Amino acid sequence: MATTYLVGEQTKRKIFKISRQLFYKKGYDETTYDDISKLAKVNRALIPYYFKNKKNLALLVFQKFIEDYYAVCDKTMEGLDMSGEVRTAVYMFGYYRLLRNRNLAKFLIQFHSDVDFNERMVTSQKKFFDAINMNFCKVPEYDYGVLSQMDYGIEKELIRMAYYDENVDIDRLSSIEFHLILGYFGYSKEKIDEIITETMKHLDKFQIILKDRFNFELTEK
Structure with missing residues (x-):
């Protein structure tokens, strides 16, 4: 029986959905076009047709992850009398706590190794750094760029440490970065x-x- 291929926007959404599932379950490096094609039941050639390449597909998956994460954080802070600094810190510390999830840490390690700084920065929008820069003080554009790159390097190292050392005190590491910034x-x-x-x-x-x-x-303790 011939495979019936979906077309158009429905196909694109299905590829994206299955890619999120596979990137989470298997990791970025281990997920192939064949894996996505088979599980999504779509023609393999449609993946690069809609998403250009695996790196771009992963960028979109990461962007969706970040958007959803900020939305969850905003929900926990809804209606609370909280300073801008604390709200900003919630995004950062909460994000690093998620690295206790081995699947996420693995995906991010592999993802970072294949995506350069500019692509990553544009995609995630670095809400943490932007909030500090806009709300708390102004810094020269050059300094802002250097600080952002340094912060990106620290973030990559924290992800690596969280993945290879399951007993690492992630809150302590986050605090060190927060103090530096x-x-x-x-x-x-x-x-x-x-x-x-x-x-x-x-x-x-x-x-x-x-x-x-x-x-x-999201659950309340």
């Missing part, structure tokens, strides 16, 4: 510790669980 912007150590304390109080009330296809589940 806000210290540049002129925040005192005492003020940064205060922000971190308030952030942890909020994060400890909720649990954000990452499930198949990079879907989120």
Whole structure:
């Protein structure tokens, strides 16, 4: 019996859905066009037709993951009287806590190795850095670019450490990065510790669980 191929937007959505599932389950490197084609029941040639290449497909999957993650964080903070600094810290510390999920850490390690800084920055929009730059102080464009690249390098290293050492204290590592960044912007150590304390109080009330296809589940502790 000949395979019936879907066409148009429905096909594109199905390829994207299956790709999210496979990238999460198998990893970026291990997922092939043949895997996606077989599970989605579409012609293999339609994958590059709609998404150009696997790297671009992974970028879109990552972008969707980031968008959904920020939406989940915003939901936990809805209606709360919280400073902009704490809200910004919630995004950062919550994101790093997700690295306890081995599937996510594996995907991100492989993804980072194949996607350069500019592509990654444009895709994720670096909401954390943008919020600090826009809301708390202004820095020269050149400094902003250098800081962003340094932060990106730190993030890659934290992901690597979280993946290869399951016992790593991810909150402690996040705190070190947070101190480095806000210290540049002129925040005192005492003020940064205060922000971190308030952030942890909020994060400890909720649990954000990452499930198949990079879907989120939010539960109250």
